[in-house]
Amino acid sequence: MAPALLSARGLAKTFGGVVAVADVTFDVPAGEIRAIIGPNGAGKTTIFNLITGIFPLDRGEISFRDHGLNGLSTWQRAQLGIARTFQNLQIFTNMTVLENAMVGRHRQSRAGLLAAAFRTPGSRREEARIREHALACLGVVGLEARRDDPAGSLPFGQQRLLEIARCLATEPTLLLLDEPAAGLNLAETDALGRLILSLRRRGITILLVEHLMDLVMGISDSVLVLNYGQVLAQGSPEAVQNNPAVIEAYLGAEVADA
Amino acid sequence: MTIYNVTGIINFAQGEFAMLGAMVLVSLGPLGLPLPVGVAAAVAAVTLMGGLVERLTIHPARGASAVTLIIITIGVDIAVRGIALLIWGTDPYPLPPFTAGPPLRVAGAIITRQGVWILGTTALILAFLYVFFEHTYPGKTLRACAINPLSARLSGIRPDRMSLLAFALSAGLGAVAGIVIAPLTLVSYDMGLNLGLRGFVAAIMGGLVNPAGAVAGALLLAVLENLAAGLFRAAYKETVAFVVLFLILFFRPHGIFGRGARGGL
Numbered sequence: 001m002a003p004a005l006l007s008a009r010g011l012a013k014t015f016g017g018v019v020a021v022a023d024v025t026f027d028v029p030a031g032e033i034r035a036i037i038g039p040n041g042a043g044k045t046t047i048f049n050l051i052t053g054i055f056p057l058d059r060g061e062i063s064f065r066d067h068g069l070n071g072l073s074t075w076q077r078a079q080l081g082i083a084r085t086f087q088n089l090q091i092f093t094n095m096t097v098l099e100n101a102m103v104g105r106h107r108q109s110r111a112g113l114l115a116a117a118f119r120t121p122g123s124r125r126e127e128a129r130i131r132e133h134a135l136a137c138l139g140v141v142g143l144e145a146r147r148d149d150p151a152g153s154l155p156f157g158q159q160r161l162l163e164i165a166r167c168l169a170t171e172p173t174l175l176l177l178d179e180p181a182a183g184l185n186l187a188e189t190d191a192l193g194r195l196i197l198s199l200r201r202r203g204i205t206i207l208l209v210e211h212l213m214d215l216v217m218g219i220s221d222s223v224l225v226l227n228y229g230q231v232l233a234q235g236s237p238e239a240v241q242n243n244p245a246v247i248e249a250y251l252g253a254e255v256a257d258a
Numbered sequence: 259m260t261i262y263n264v265t266g267i268i269n270f271a272q273g274e275f276a277m278l279g280a281m282v283l284v285s286l287g288p289l290g291l292p293l294p295v296g297v298a299a300a301v302a303a304v305t306l307m308g309g310l311v312e313r314l315t316i317h318p319a320r321g322a323s324a325v326t327l328i329i330i331t332i333g334v335d336i337a338v339r340g341i342a343l344l345i346w347g348t349d350p351y352p353l354p355p356f357t358a359g360p361p362l363r364v365a366g367a368i369i370t371r372q373g374v375w376i377l378g379t380t381a382l383i384l385a386f387l388y389v390f391f392e393h394t395y396p397g398k399t400l401r402a403c404a405i406n407p408l409s410a411r412l413s414g415i416r417p418d419r420m421s422l423l424a425f426a427l428s429a430g431l432g433a434v435a436g437i438v439i440a441p442l443t444l445v446s447y448d449m450g451l452n453l454g455l456r457g458f459v460a461a462i463m464g465g466l467v468n469p470a471g472a473v474a475g476a477l478l479l480a481v482l483e484n485l486a487a488g489l490f491r492a493a494y495k496e497t498v499a500f501v502v503l504f505l506i507l508f509f510r511p512h513g514i515f516g517r518g519a520r521g522g523l
Contacts, residue, residue, distance in 0.1 A: 052412060078414035090409040092402050102395065103402040107414040109395055127395045170413055 005030040005205050006051070006174055011060035012229075013046055020046040022229035024060075028174070033196065033206045035216040035237075038226035039249070044209040045087065047226075048176050051207075052084050053077045065173065079107050081173035085163040087182060087209075093152035097143055100151045100162055101134035104169025108133075137168040141195060157188045164195070174205045181212045193219050217241065225249075268328050269425070271311065271335040272432050273454020277342060277447065279304045279433025280440035284351045293356060301433045308429020311338075312422050320418055335454065342447040350446035356438075372441045379438045380473060383431055400424065459499045459506075 004027035013021040021043040028034045036044045049055045051062055053074040062069040069077055083104075092100050109130060138144045141161040146154060151162055160180060167175055177196070181189045193215055200206055210216050216223065217237040225232040225246050233243045240246055282300040291299070315330050355372040362369050391397040403410045403420045411417055436445075436453070443449060460476035483498045 054408070074408075074411040075414050075416050078412050084412055090406050090412075092405040092409065094405060095398070095401060099398050099402075103399055103410065103415070104413050105395075106399055109399075123394070130395055166409075166413065 004028060005065060006207070007063045008047075008051070009061045011047065011050055011062070012058045013043075013050060013055060014058055019229050021050065024226065024229070024231055026224050026231065026234060028205060028207060030173075030205050031200065031203065032221045033200055033208060033219055035208045035210060035220040035223045036226060037210065037213075037216055037223060038232070041228075042226040043229040044226055045178055046229075048084060048178055048207075048209060051077075051176060052082060078170060081171070082176070083167035083170045083172035083174070084176035085160070085167060085178055085180060087179040089156075089159050089163055091151045091159055091163055091166070093150070095151055096148050097138065097151050097154065097162055098131065098134055098147040101137050101165045101169045102130050104137070104166040105130040105134060107170050134165075134169050137165045138162075140168055140198070141165045142191075157184050160184065160192075161195075164199075168199070168204075172204060174207065175199065176207045176209075178209050179211060180208070181210055181215050189215060268331070268458070269428065270328065270331045270454060270458070271338060271450075272428060272457060273450035273452070274335055274338040274342075275304055275308060275429040275432030275450070276436025276439075276453050277445070277450035278307060278338070278429075279436035280353065280445040280449070281342060281346055281351075281447070282433075283437050283440070284353060284445050285346075297434075297437055300437060301430050304433035305426045305430035308432075309422055309426040311429070312425035316421060316425065317418060320421070335450070339448060339450060346447050348447065350444035353437075353440040353445055355441040370442065372438070376438050376442075379434060383434065384473060387431075396423075456499055459503045 006028040008027075009025050011021050011024040012019075020041075024043070024047065026034075036047065038044055046055070050057055051064075051069070053069065053072060053076075057070060064077070064080060064082060067080060069080075072080075092103060095103075109126060135144060135147065138147060141164055143154075143158060143161055143165060146158065151159065154162060160183075164175075164177070164180070180192055180196070184192060189212065196206060196208070196219055208216070208220065220237055222235060223237050223240040224234045225240055225243075227249045232249055233240055233246050235243075279300050282303050283296055286296045286299060289296075311334055315334050316327060319327060319330055355370070356375050357371045359371055362371065362374065389397075391401055399410070399415055400420055400423065402413070403415060403417055407417055410420075436449070439453075440449075456476070456479060460473075460479050479499060479502060482502060
């Protein structure tokens, strides 16, 4: 078995009296597409927030590429190669599409403020490199034609792609996608599935929180099922789909709702 | 305003940076430096002070709410003015105009030579800010920090470093502003108060985020003030800034030129 890229041990997080994540342990090997599913309030997004350092852990440990992440701030984790998107989009709305992607290159930028302020040749060359790479990232998601449009003017589905492109610009090792298919139509969802698979081929490990079971079961290598902040099951999509506890707690409930 | 753009807080100590710039230049006077060297030294010194202020006052309180940080800047404003009073006393200092000579006549209006310097410097600073924020990479990351700090952090940007840069940058620009207007106004320890107030009102008129809007706001405010002084009594001049502030906040909280889509603090 491949060594784990991301390793979470006994994660716990309580908000006020509400236990969001009770005791969650899992490993994500490099190169895998791992889905996290579970009913609303199961703690999926909280786990993303714990991995990216938006909230501190109450208990437990997360390590990434053999670095302990506990105590590192969000930007430090980003610099280690963790990128994420949001369920409700977080783009820089009054910057252009290309500028959004360029911001993702911060990790790779070197030139000082003064050099940039005086437009030295070195800083111009670096900015050209940043621009070129950001354009390439827009190409991956198919947004290069909208490069000069204000990001806020894009339709919802494309804003989502832009968020992914900004993540790609950071050259992440691990990409966390929080409900990337939410609000997308069928064709967009299909394209998203193909995009995620192509990202994996580029060597990016993907952790995916998603409600849309067709997408999850179609592209994931393995699935982690959460319920009430605890791991209910994990394994291949087939194994999880046939797990009676999962059917009872989650798939069954959803079918009943529908 | 640069600080507001980056950190989302209003820096009420901004006027003091203008005072410090002018005061440092006055204090360098006895050294007999050529004017450009003296100005560069004063601006550099105040830029460092701006960074120091951020490290000493804003940085320890990082993570506090915007209102807390704004109140801290008010405290900084009072403290800096107090320290300036101790160092330089209450007497105003004169600063000679950059170029000597009689006022110029332009299309029937009379404008002092220093006035030309002020207009020119304003245009230069505006151009600098435009190029910096729109066309340089650090400028873009500063803007990104302001629009969405969370996403900026997730892209690996250090928000505290950006806040430091913003304070240093706007302290330096404030110093430039203080230096160019000083020959017209005299340099005194409390000149920052009035400048800061007018600057704040002008920035509000411009919608807080837009440097060009702020300049337009400042021009409009100056015209209104002088109209009030001319039509009524000179004493009313001081009132105008406050009245305009109230009117804008009541009726156009996003600024005269604002589009209104932006949230408040």
